[in-house]
Amino acid sequence: MGSPVSPRMRARVGAACLALSVLSGIAVDQARSGESAALAVEFSGTLIKQVEGRRHQAQVFAKGDRIRLEYKYALKTDYGYAAIEIIRLDKAETWYLLAQRKELLVTPVDVDDVLPVRPTLPGEKERVLIGDATAVGRPAQLFEVQTDRHGRVERFFEWVDVEAGIVLKLVSRDRDWSVEYERIRFSSQPDYYFDEPPGYKKRASPTGPRVQG
Numbered sequence: 001m002g003s004p005v006s007p008r009m010r011a012r013v014g015a016a017c018l019a020l021s022v023l024s025g026i027a028v029d030q031a032r033s034g035e036s037a038a039l040a041v042e043f044s045g046t047l048i049k050q051v052e053g054r055r056h057q058a059q060v061f062a063k064g065d066r067i068r069l070e071y072k073y074a075l076k077t078d079y080g081y082a083a084i085e086i087i088r089l090d091k092a093e094t095w096y097l098l099a100q101r102k103e104l105l106v107t108p109v110d111v112d113d114v115l116p117v118r119p120t121l122p123g124e125k126e127r128v129l130i131g132d133a134t135a136v137g138r139p140a141q142l143f144e145v146q147t148d149r150h151g152r153v154e155r156f157f158e159w160v161d162v163e164a165g166i167v168l169k170l171v172s173r174d175r176d177w178s179v180e181y182e183r184i185r186f187s188s189q190p191d192y193y194f195d196e197p198p199g200y201k202k203r204a205s206p207t208g209p210r211v212q213g
Contacts, residue, residue, distance in 0.1 A: 040064055041164045045136075045184035047115070052176050060115065060181075065089040066194035067115055075209040077105055082209065086194055087114060096208055097197060104200045107208040112149060116167045116179065119160045123149035135159035135168035136181045144173075 042063045049056040061068040067087040074081035075096065082096035082105065089109060096105040111122045119127075126146040133142040140159040147154050159169040159180075169180035196202075 041117075041166055041186065042189045043164070043166070043184055043186045044189065046182040048180055048182055050176065050178045061189050061193050062117060063189040063191070063194060067117070068193045069115070077209045078205070079103065079105060079203065088194065089114075094208055095196070097200070098203075102200050104196060104202045105205055105208060106202050107205050110208075116170055119143070119158065119165065119167060121145055121147050121156065121158070121170075123147040125153075130157075133159055135161075136184050138168065138184070139163070140168055 044059070044061045047058050047060045047069070049058075057072040059070040061070075066089070069085045069087075071083050071085070074083040075085070077096055077098070080098045080100050082098055084097040084099075086095040086097070087093075087109065088095065092109045094107050094109050094114075096107070098105055124145060125148050128144045130142040130144055133140045139162040141162060143158045143160065145156045145158050147156070154175075155173040157169075157171045157173065158167060160166070161168050164186060167179075168184070169178070171178040171180075
C-alpha cells in the first residue's frame, strides 16, 4: 500500500487541479473569443490569391458573416460574367451579380472555396503556434495548421491578426497556393454592400464559377 496522503498534500493537489482547470477554461474561452471577434469584425482590403503561378486580385469588404468581393477580372459563369461576388454565410448562399442580365446567380456556399476569415480552417486537424510575426504591417501570430478535406491532407502557414483575430495571410506548404492582403483597413462597412441589388432577379444554380484552387 502507498503512503497515506496528508490533508495538506490533498489541498495542494486540489489547488493544482483547479488551476489547470481554470487555465484550460481560459484557453478555450480565448479561442472562442478569437473566433467571435473574427466573426464580428468589419474591414476592407486588397486581396491577392496565387494559384499555380496565376495571380488573382479582388477588393474585399467584410461585415461579420457577410463578404463582398469585387474582382479585377470578372468570373465567367454559364450565364455571363460576374465581377462581384457576395457571400452570405448567414444564408449559406453565394451570390454572383450578372450585371448585363440584371440577375443574381444564387449558389450554395462552398466551404472549400470561401475566403478564409476566421482562423479555424475547414477540416482542421492540428494547429501549432510558431510565434509572433507580422503581415500587412500588422502584428500577427504565425501558426502551422494541418487539414484533412475528403482524404486530402494539407499543411498551411497561417498569419492571424493579433487584435482582430482574422486571417491576414495563408500559404499552403504542399502546393502553389496562397491568399494574402496587400492592404487592409478596419472600418464600418455599409449594409447595402451585402444586400440584393434592386431590380435584380434571382437565378438558382447548384454551382458557381470557381477560381481554380
